[in-house]
Every structure is written in structure tokens, then in C-alpha cells.
């Protein structure tokens with residue numbers, strides 16, 4: 425009997441979200457990894473642009489079903505990590521292992537919210553949410569798209585094109601598009617950076633609720649955001665990766681709780697300290 429996958433949004437009326445037929449089940453033959461189960465992620469190796477080392481050798485492990493925040497100075501390679509995992513790192517040559525820890529391909533299991541909103545300017549907000557379904561030849565679920573736009577605070581804006589939205593509104597359309605994709609692995613590149621503090625906290629809470637149990641790798645420059653959301657917090661500098669302790673309380677933590685503020689302060693100190701360290705110069709031999 426196929427196992428129902430309710431998704432983070434609960435059952436949608438008229439939508440049967442059973443596992444796709446490509447999954448190998450006992451009655452179909454050998455048992456493979458469950459492609460709906462959030463896998464851990466691994467990126468071990470070095471990346472180059474032409475002859476120049478961009479980063480490495482590095483060993484990044486992202487825990488399955490957990491929210492991992494990645495902080496670090498501008499230009500250190502954080503977005504490149506996400507692009508490599510999403511399979512869209514054009515112009516970067518990577519030597520090493522990367523992918524899902526369960527050994528199955530990541531393709532089809534990942535949603536990436538890129539740093540730029542990547543909205544198609546000729547489509548409405550609603551149709552931007554439905555573009556993934558359309559490209560896959562699925563029946564677009566207009567009601568689900570409108571419900572998701574409402575959840576990100578954009579009810580009444582479904583028919584607007586991106587040029588008629590503010591920067592923060594466009595970012596919320598991009599967030600809604602990522603959330604509606606309903607993937608076990610979600611890569612977020614500064615997803616709340618254009619939002620005012622109250623909207624940011626609301627969107628963080630929404631993402632934390634809808635993505636609970638997924639494998640999340642979330643790049644952010646905001647130490648307060650990492651202190652609120654991270655089950656694991658990693659700092660990437662030109663000298664390598666360091667794991668930093670998150671607050672003990674479960675995420676999402678209140679933004680003004682003493683433990684969150686204390687962790688924000690500690691992360692800020694780490695970020696300021698790495699700004700003071702001289703960056704190791706990129707070289708054809710690589711960083712050590």
C-alpha cells in the first residue's frame with residue numbers, strides 16, 4: 425500500500441500526494457532509499473574558477489531533517505555551496521564528493537531559493553509559483569498557489585507582475601515558490617534579507633513551521649537569524665569551516681529571548697573576528 429506523504433501544508437483537497445511511481449517498493453523489486461525522506465548532504469572537496477581556488481579542501485556535512493545555517497564573510501563561497509548542491513554552479517569546477525548522504529541522486533529532491541528572486545517578469549505572482557508544476561507537466565494547483573501567497577502576506581497580489589511589487593514582496597513570492605515545491609531538501613540563500621524586522625520574524629516562523637523535518641541549508645549574513653533558526657550553525661571563512669554552538673532551546677526561538685540574544689552576540693563576535701583575520705590569498709595550489 426503506498427505511503428501517503430502529507431507534505432508540510434497538510435492534505436490539499438483533491439490532491440493525492442502518494443509517493444511517485446518511480447520509488448522502488450518491496451512489491452516492485454529491490455528497496456532503494458525513500459526519495460521523500462530528507463537525506464543528509466555532503467560536500468567534500470575543492471572548487472576552482474579557472475586556475476584559482478575558490479574554496480577547499482573543505483568537508484561540509486549537513487544533518488538530515490535539520491536546519492543548518494551557514495554564515496561567513498562576503499565572497500567566501502557560501503552561495504557556491506548551494507549552487508553546487510543544486511547542480512547549477514556554472515563556471516565552477518569542483519573536485520570531490522557532493523550530494524545526498526543516502527547515495528541517491530539529489531535531482532528532483534531539492535528546492536533552491538537563490539539570492540536574486542529569479543521571478544519571471546512576464547508572469548504574475550501566482551504563475552511564478554506555478555512555474556515548477558507547469559515545467560514538469562503537472563496540473564497547476566492555482567488554489568494552493570493563492571493560499572501560499574496569502575500565507576506569506578500577499579493575498580490580493582496574486583495577479584500582480586514582479587515589477588508592480590516591492591523588493592520585500594518579490595522576496596516573499598520567491599519564498600512562497602520555494603515552499604510550494606514541497607521538497608525534502610531546501611537550500612535558502614539569504615531568504616529574508618529584504619524584509620522589515622516584523623515581516624522577517626513572521627516569515628522565519630512560517631518557514632520553520634512548513635519546513636520542519638526537512639534538510640535545510642540556509643545561507644545568511646544575519647547572526648540573529650541563525651540564532652533563531654539554526655539547529656546547527658556553521659561559519660565559513662577563508663580558513664575553513666567551523667561549527668558554532670546554537671542556543672539550547674528548540675528552534676524557532678523567540679527573537680528577544682535572552683538565550684537568542686546571547687547567541688546573536690557570540691556569533692557577531694565570531695564574524696567580526698574573522699573580518700580582522702587576513703584572508704589567505706587564493707592560489708592555484710589551494711587554501712590550507
Ligand SMILES: Nc1ncnc2c1ncn2[C@@H]1O[C@H](COP(=O)(O)OP(=O)(O)OP(=O)(O)O)[C@@H](O)[C@H]1O
Nearest residue numbers: 473478497498499500501502503504505514515516
Ligand atoms: N561562475 C563564476 N565565475 C567566476 N567567479 C565566480 C563564479 N561564481 C562565484 N564566483 C566567485 O566566487 C567567489 C564566491 O562567490 P559566492 O557567491 O559563493 O560568495 P558568497 O560567500 O555567497 O558571497 P555573498 O555573501 O557576498 O553573497 C566570489 O569571489 C565570486 O566572485
